[in-house]
Amino acid sequence: MAFAKVHIGLTNWAADIVTGRHSLISDEPAALGGEDAGPSPFQLLLASLGSCTAITLRMYAERKGWPLEAVDIDLHYRAEGEARSITRALTLQGDLDEAQRARLADIAERTPVTLALKGGVAITTTLA
Template sequence: MSSEVALDAIARDTGAGKFQVAVQVAGVALMLDEPVSVGGMGSGPTPYQMLASALAACTTMTLRVYALQKGWPVTGIRTLAGHQRQAGVQPADLFTRRIEIEGALDDTQRARLLEIADRCPVHRTLTGGARVETELADAAAPTEPAAAHAADLEHAIRDA
């Protein structure tokens, strides 16, 4: 596995239901699950909804940065995204986006923003493909809480 890649997202099964997973990423904790209709608890977004969220967020960020660089009068951007699997079609996964842009833009500017949307890094990853490297590792030993570690350090150097 590529050692220089940071493993930023941590998912841990909760033991509650067969799909519910607690995720930590960038200091934020959230629950992912599947709908009740497929055996989940419906306690959070599905993994595909999170992937669609990443596409929507990245698209909005990309358009905002571009509009700011151009000095265009964009007052708001909202991107809606969804995912579906289509049997008998290749590729079977389809992500759909709807981009709403507020501001006094002409048709040329709006068309350019639509082109720029396809340059968002998540869009490029989804359309260009990605590699996934996986390794199996032993469960890590529980780490000592930071406060306990600091107390141990203080104790260790007190008599030095």
């Protein structure tokens, strides 16, 4: 189970995040009134998807004994009207055959964060 705590005070728009033993800041770019002190919320979303994908692919390749040397992932979030989309481009390095590459692309479609985003996640909000 994952958890995070977020605090924002009067500084536009920096939010302090604590998750596990890790602390970081999320902020908006200067163009949106922030100070760009950390990644924006959507940048964090893309980072979550990308890191989950990369970790899952390395774990899978290692279990199979495949020669995957590195994974690079470029991600982009777009919102046009009501339509929202994420594009994810995988670059797989290593002496992989086409069947292995295709399998890794298939696995990328079923990583935990990918499935959460594609399936939607119920969010319950309460006041403390």
